[in-house]
Amino acid sequence: MLDSSNARRQRTALVAGGAGFVGSHLCDELLAAGNRVICVDSYLTGSPANVAPLQNHPDFNMIEHDICNPLVFAEHVDQIYNLACPASPPLYQADPIHTMMTNVIGTANLLQLAARHGASFLQASTSEVYGDPEEHPQHEDYWGHVNCTGPRACYDEGKRAAEALCFDSLRAGDVDARVVRIFNTYGPRMQPNDGRIVSNLIVQALRDEPLTIYGNGAQTRSFCYVSDLVDGLTRLMNVQPNPAVPVNIGNPGEFTIAELADMVCAMLPTRSRVLNGPLPADDPQRRRPDIARARELLGWEPKISLDDGLSRTIAWFQHALLEQARHQNPGTSAKVARAAGSSQGI
Numbered sequence: 007m008l009d010s011s012n013a014r015r016q017r018t019a020l021v022a023g024g025a026g027f028v029g030s031h032l033c034d035e036l037l038a039a040g041n042r043v044i045c046v047d048s049y050l051t052g053s054p055a056n057v058a059p060l061q062n063h064p065d066f067n068m069i070e071h072d073i074c075n076p077l078v079f080a081e082h083v084d085q086i087y088n089l090a091c092p093a094s095p096p097l098y099q100a101d102p103i104h105t106m107m108t109n110v111i112g113t114a115n116l117l118q119l120a121a122r123h124g125a126s127f128l129q130a131s132t133s134e135v136y137g138d139p140e141e142h143p144q145h146e147d148y149w150g151h152v153n154c155t156g157p158r159a160c161y162d163e164g165k166r167a168a169e170a171l172c173f174d175s176l177r178a179g180d181v182d183a184r185v186v187r188i189f190n191t192y193g194p195r196m197q198p199n200d201g202r203i204v205s206n207l208i209v210q211a212l213r214d215e216p217l218t219i220y221g222n223g224a225q226t227r228s229f230c231y232v233s234d235l236v237d238g239l240t241r242l243m244n245v246q247p248n249p250a251v252p253v254n255i256g257n258p259g260e261f262t263i264a265e266l267a268d269m270v271c272a273m274l275p276t277r278s279r280v281l282n283g284p285l286p287a288d289d290p291q292r293r294r295p296d297i298a299r300a301r302e303l304l305g306w307e308p309k310i311s312l313d314d315g316l317s318r319t320i321a322w323f324q325h326a327l328l329e330q331a332r333h334q335n336p337g338t339s340a341k342v343a344r345a346a347g348s349s350q351g352i
């Protein structure tokens with residue numbers, strides 16, 4: 007039976023980081039489900055283009071703001087999703103102190119906002135809290151293996167501190183806080199040049215450039231399509247009672263980076279060859295989520311295979327690169343667009 011009070015009143019969700027890759031898909035989904043959405047983003051790594059189609063939606067409100075500064079809203083907020091933080095290693099390492107502050111001060115600011123509004127809170131944490139894991143696959147009870155002084159620490163340790171803030175706020179009875187640990191996610195609207203493995207390989211293959219693989223490509227990752235992730239986020243935000251434990255969301259299919267490169271090459275008419283580069287410091291060797299908890303508590307299961315998700319993502323990048331080149335040079339053919347993308351660093 008429907009709860010008539012909730013059924014009648016439209017819910018307002020605040021999405022911090024809503025102009026980013028995942029956040030913009032979440033905004034789409036929340037609006038489609040009839041929510042009002044307030045998107046808060048500094049555009050540090052997100053893009054106005056990601057939310058441009060929403061700007062005229064009557065239930066969408068965009069606020070440009072850095073969450074390291076406190077937020078005050080007169081309008082009541084029912085739910086807060088905190089996705090604000092760069093996710094790509096080169097980008098979160100570009101200003102590591104700001105990354106740490108975004109995770110600690112920014113999360114504290116949003117938790118305070120949630121406490122004032124009595125809003126539920128979902129923190130986007132990460133599989134990086136497991137570091138270079140000594141347990142495989144990674145279950146939520148594993149405490150992790152993180153180098154707290156290395157170049158990735160601003161992100162890994164920042165996210166671990168944010169988790170601690172969430173669980174302290176929950177234990178104190180201040181906020182209905184929930185924590186999701188997201189494993190590698192990919193799909194349309196990834197920034198072509200942000201240094202993540204899936205977008206890197208696809209864009210390099212589209213441009214016939216060498217496919218950069220760090221190390222020998224034997225390291226593994228699990229790749230989750232963005233619509234599956236968004237489904238997991240909304241389920242965790244709405245499940246009752248609050249599970250009060252972190253929940254992994256990721257696709258348990260495990261692939262080496264070399265296998266991923268082979269799949270991309272098989273889907274594209276590319277002349278690209280693999281170029282092996284040095285392995286970055288503290289790069290995890292194996293990654294695969296144990297999703298038993300998400301299955302049991304949320305009834306969640308990923309639906310999109312890597313084959314299917316990659317072909318959707320490739321189609322999106324093909325279109326995006328062509329549109330950008332056409333915009334800059336009307337009448338551009340696909341071949342010219344590819345060359346233009348290469349020379350303009352798209």
Ligand SMILES: NC(=O)c1ccc[n+]([C@@H]2O[C@H](COP(=O)([O-])OP(=O)(O)OC[C@H]3O[C@@H](n4cnc5c(N)ncnc54)[C@H](O)[C@@H]3O)[C@@H](O)[C@H]2O)c1
Nearest residue numbers: 023025026027028048049050051052072073089090091191
């Ligand atoms: N995509 C993944 O594979 C993945 C994996 C694990 C965790 N996550 C987490 O999910 C969230 C979203 O990731 P994404 O892939 O969409 O990354 P993204 O970089 O595309 O999006 C992050 C968004 O946050 C905004 N932002 C960053 N710092 C901010 C600040 N101080 N104030 C306001 N806005 C700020 C950026 O402008 C951007 O729009 C991040 O918190 C990330 O740590 C993502």
